[in-house]
Amino acid sequence: MSLFRKRLQKPNQLETMRKIVEEVDIGKVLLVGDGFAVIQGLNNDAPVGCSLKFVSGASGVLLWRRSDNICLALLLGGTETIEVGEGVECRIRAILQVVDEQQGPTTKREYDVAKVPVGEELAREVVDFLGRAPGTQVQLGTSAFAPLLAEQPDMESREQIAEALVTGVKALDVLTPLGRGQALLVTGVRHTGKTALVLDAILGQYRSGVRCIYAAIGQSMEEVSNTVALLKRKDAMAYTTVVAAPEGASLGERYAAISSAVAIGELVRDRGGHSLVIIDDLACMVEVWESITKALATLGPVADVEGNKLEDSMDEEQLVEYEGMLVAASAAQRRRFFSSLIQRAAKLHKRLGSGSLTLLPVLAGAPARGEGPRPPDAAQYKHLSEAQRAKLQAALEAARKDQLSAQQEGCVRTEVVEEFMSIADGQVVLQREAGSGRVSVDPQASVSRIGSRAYxxxxxxxxxxxxxxxxxxxxxxxxxxxxxxxxxxxxxxxxxxxxxxxxxxxxxxxxxxxxxxxxxxxxxxxxxxxxxxxxxxxxxxxxxxxxxxxxxxxxxxxxxxxxxxxxxxxxxxxxxxxxxxxxxxx
The missing domain is CATH 1.20.150.20 (ATP synthase alpha/beta chain, C-terminal domain)
Structure with a gap:
């Protein structure tokens, strides 16, 4: 024991000195849109999720960064007071300067990360993304805070999904089983029962020990009240938190409500418990991405010192390698952005407590089916002249487009639905059966990629x-x-x-x-x-x-x-x- 102590006290042991210095970055606002701002000049060390404060008093969170250090911030309030050219403060908690004998001085910056309340007292409550009950400024759940935009767990932190989460929805449990830690997309055109299905999944967790978080995005307050009334009647609010961003909420507040709901589930998961997070619906993610692309497109492509466009220029024609595939640069960026949310679902490794966060995101839309409606054909009317047939054909095509448009009203594009399906661990596709008025699961389009392990x-x-x-x-x-x-x-x-x-x-x-x-x-x-x-x-x-x-x-x-x-x-x-x-x- 004495020899060991002497080794520790040898003179060549490194001596360190630390110095803490407060700093603030000042950026320039280039563009302000619906719920976002484009900023130039922030320190390139600032990570996604960094808390931002504007001199006007508005707040935001760093959401996206280009390689030329132009950033996109999600605004969380006071957007009407922000003007182009106005400074933004990225508050740096401290600079930690470490000096040692061999490496010399090094600097490590520590940033204020945007955090939200996620404490257990949020159960039974209806709150916004900051844990505030409707109509109040009092925060709940402040016994614990977590990052609003947490990173997804890496592969070493995950465990194979092999445990069923029974929802109580027969078509879901039988045709597309849900495993603890899985992300299963719920999709279908409007009025096919998606919300009813995911609410039944919450009711099915009664006495299961699974903590539920329901993100009500873009719904009317009447719809939110009806949902809460149902959960209370079924004694489900005891284990459920409703995070609401009702209609009229800004784009930033809607996206923040989604992320806050996931953050609450992550606390349960990280403490070794099991959570079920439902996002109803996910179209807000698409709107955020479209805001990113439109905003950055106005600034022109990213170029290197020789004037060549870089990968994050979102060029539709440029191909890049992503996850072993050659895809358009814009598609790779969009996929990475969508994955940042979907892949926060995970079953943690047993050394981390074996907790799980299961995700049921809802998206109004329809997947590609490899077939389409038979196009109308005016050629069968032989008695008509060429001009008459052309006029009839144009009218039939217009009617078909109107019909498809009416059916898909309020739905995202099929391309986007397919994107989310490929990122998630499976999908359940709902359809309304013709003539019966009954909502059902499409057994061919619905699949769980976890396979029989989830049963x-x-x-x-x-x-x-x-x-x-x-x-x-x-x-x-x-x-x-x-x-x-x-x-x-x-x-x-x-x-x-x-x-x-x-x-x-x-x-x-x-x-x-x-x-x-x-x-x-x-x-x-x-x-x-x-x-x-x-x-x-x-x-x-x-x-x-x-x-x-x-x-x-x-x-x-x-x-x-x-x-x-x-x-x-x-x-x-x-x-x-x-x-x-x-x-x-x-």
Missing amino acids: PPALADLAVQLRFELAQAVDAARFGHDPDAAAVRQQACFAEQARAALAQTPGHPVPLEEQVAILYALQSGFFQDVSPSSVPLRQSIFIQSLRRSNPGVLRDIAATQQLTDDARAALGHALEEISAAFSPSN
Whole structure:
């Protein structure tokens, strides 16, 4: 022990001296837009997420930086007082000057990072991005703060996603299972039930221990109030925080509300817990990016000393390598920006506590399907002259465009939907079935890239088989040579019964054990003799009978999340008894 101490006290041990000096950077405002400002002259050490203060009293956060050190700041208030040319202060907490015998003096700058309150007392509350309740200036959740724009966890900090997060939404849990730490995009055109689906996912976390955060972006206060009323009726506000940026909020406030909701979930994750963050909806991210591109386009391309354009010039024609692909420079920049949010979802490594943040972002739009509506053709009208046919064709094309425009009103472009789908760990695509008015999940366009790892064991085999059978039915209907063939009709009938079995009333999540029982009954032929419209009634009778006559099997499935041989036998016996009761002889 004495020898060890002597080694530590040798004279060649480095001596250090530290000196702290306060500094402030002054930048020049080049452009002010809707919720953002373009700034020149900030220190190039200032990181994304750095807190900015304008001399007018407005505040912002550094969001984007070009290689020529022109920055884009997201404005969080007081935007009407900012003028072009006015100075912006990037407050530097300190300069830490370290002097040692070998390296000489070095300087490390430490910046004020924009932080938001994320404390546990935010549960049960409706707040804005600064933790303030509507109509007040009092901050809640101040027992803990976290960066508004935190970096996504690196690969070494992550663990493989292999644990299910059951939502209680049958179509979601069966067709596109959600794993803890996964980012699953929820998309579909307007009025396809996206909000109802994600709210049911919150209700499904009752007594699960999962902390929920719901970001209500661009909704009316009436819609936010209705959502909160639903969550309170179902005792879900006890574990839920609603972060609202209602209609009329600036672009900066909407983006900040999204980031604040994720920051709250990150605190839960980093403390070893599990959080579910829902962003409703994600179109604000697209608006922010469009603001970035429009603002920076007015400043011209970035050039090096020889006048050559650089990669971050957002040139549509210039190709760069990104994630092993050759893509347009602008697309690579956009993808990197979208990823900065989506990839904050993660399952942390066990050495970091094994916590998780699961993300369900909502986006109004439709993915590409490889096919489009058949274009109208006026050539079939042979009795018309060439001029008349041309006029009719133009009218038909205009009508088709108007119809598509009406259907896609309020939706983002398909290209952007595809971009988010490729970044996320999967997507659930909602569609409204023609004639039925029923909202359903498109089993072919919806996929979880986590695969069967995201299924609870009790559901895995049954759900995979059902997905296969639904895909077969769609292919048979689309490519079958004889749609009236018995096999094709049988597959189509089963698909209709399956869709009816997966449908559910909004506001009533279905626990895992009941989903397993319903799926087992479906694949055992329990619904084969009834019309799809009668399937919900028959499955309700089946579940009620199970609860009454054999509740133990449901309790065992819930406790073990396994479908054992004994459980299968019990379910089969129950199905036989109920089928006998429905027999015409009775």
